[in-house]
Amino acid sequence: MSNKTITDTNYNFPGQTAVYKGKVREVYSLENNQLIMVATDRLSAFDVVMPKGIPYKGQILNQIATKMMRDTQDIVPNWLEATPDPNVAVGKKCDPFKVEMVIRGYMSGHAAREYKAGKRILCGVELPEGLKENDKFPTPIITPATKAEMGDHDEDISKENIIKRGIVSVEDYAILEDYTQKLFQRGTEIAQARGLILVDTKYEFGKTADGEIVLIDEIHTPDSSRYFYADGYSERQQNGEAQKQLSKEFVRQWLIGNGFQGLEGQKLPVMTDEYIETVSERYIELFENITGEKFVKADLSNIDKRIEDNVLAYLNN
Structure with a gap:
């Protein structure tokens, strides 16, 4: 094959x-x-x-x-x-901006692994106490990562550090944040219509030659996103079972x-x-x-x- x-x-x-x-x-x-x-x-x-x-x-x-x-x-x-x-x-x-805008609606994957290790702050965002793996966050959180060159690991970074290190300007970051939230909201609605939950995803952005900030790369794919099946999600959470995933x-x-x-x-x-x-x-x-x-x-x-x-x-x- x-x-x-x-x-x-x-x-x-x-x-x-x-x-x-x-x-x-x-x-x-x-x-x-x-x-x-x-x-x-x-x-x-x-x-x-x-x-x-x-x-x-x-x-x-x-x-x-x-x-x-x-x-x-x-x-x-x-x-x-x-x-x-x-x-x-x-x-x-x-x-391209040198950051990946990771947004999470649920405590899964990397966030859950960090939480289990006792961390309560992820990329500068405070995580509430008492969460179980795959619980829904009160509101989606943005946990950016620096973009790695091939073979290196992407690294968590806070909004404050992105701006402090001059990776993205304050003005541009505000647009990236706004676009990330809008895309996640739309992605959530698209997923819902298919009986899915969009758990977390990442977006990448760049500037065109005339200075417009646009979405680049891939979006809402199983490589860049995690999905759960909506059917039975609550029961599985209550029973402490693993969620049925699409990613x-x-x-x-x-x-x-x-x-x-x-x-x-x-x-x-x-x-x-x-x-x-x-x-x-x-x-x-x-x-x-x-x-x-x-x-x-x-x-x-x-x-x-x-x-x-x-x-x-x-x-x-």
């Missing part, structure tokens, strides 16, 4: 000026302030990229992000202009169960083809639940060429 994935690209598009390879996406800069973002099938967990790709993962993330950008563009402007291929998004080149947390849990948390000296467990197949199926399930649409599998016979042909056709038009 591994030949049916795209884990690395090496294109040379007309007018290309630079290539940036992130954890799971590769970004080609063109000279007219345009970006071509290719969503690969690479899988990253604990800031480590897994050795094998997951069939359809790039397509799934790209198509969810595209749909969510379109469903939120009336409240927050974004970078996206077109999606000429299932794995590709084309849009305005932006200067890539299942991959993290599998890695933890196999002795890996991205820490020094830990060996990456082997993902068999059978396991990779189940991860691919889970991603398809995520797509259908999050979007409410049937997933249409793209042609995998020659993904590399398919992407190149589609992008060139778009650029030539």
Whole structure:
């Protein structure tokens, strides 16, 4: 199955000026302030990229992000202009802010791990006493992280430190905060309509050449967000049971169960083809639940060429 994935690209598009390879996406800069973002099938967990790709993962993330950008563009402007291929998004080149705006409606994941360790302040935000894992916060909290270079860990940071260190200006931060809250509210409503709870997510923003702050990167995907199934949420909380999740947390849990948390000296467990197949199926399930649409599998016979042909056709038009 591994030949049916795209884990690395090496294109040379007309007018290309630079290539940036992130954890799971590769970004080609063109000279007219345009970006071509290719969503690969690479899988990253604990800031480590897994050795094998997951069939359809790039397509799934790209198509969810595209749909969510379109469903939120009336409240927050974004970078996206077109999606000429299932794995590709084309849009305005932006200067990205060096912070990820993480927003949490529930005490889950990283927040829960910190809380369990006894911390009551997360990124400068005070957490109420007496919370259980996966409880809802009284109001959503913003817990930013500094954006790491490939291979490094993102780090928690407070709003005060972001401004003090000059990472983002006071004026710009106010806009980032406002946009983050609006997007989370809309994301929550979209999730509700699908019988889901948007637990937490992250947004990234950048400035266009003419100084407009826009949403960039992906949005409301299972890689950048955590979802619970709404049905049975309260009962599970009352009984102290784990919540039924829709996110890539299942991959993290599998890695933890196999002795890996991205820490020094830990060996990456082997993902068999059978396991990779189940991860691919889970991603398809995520797509259908999050979007409410049937997933249409793209042609995998020659993904590399398919992407190149589609992008060139778009650029030539």
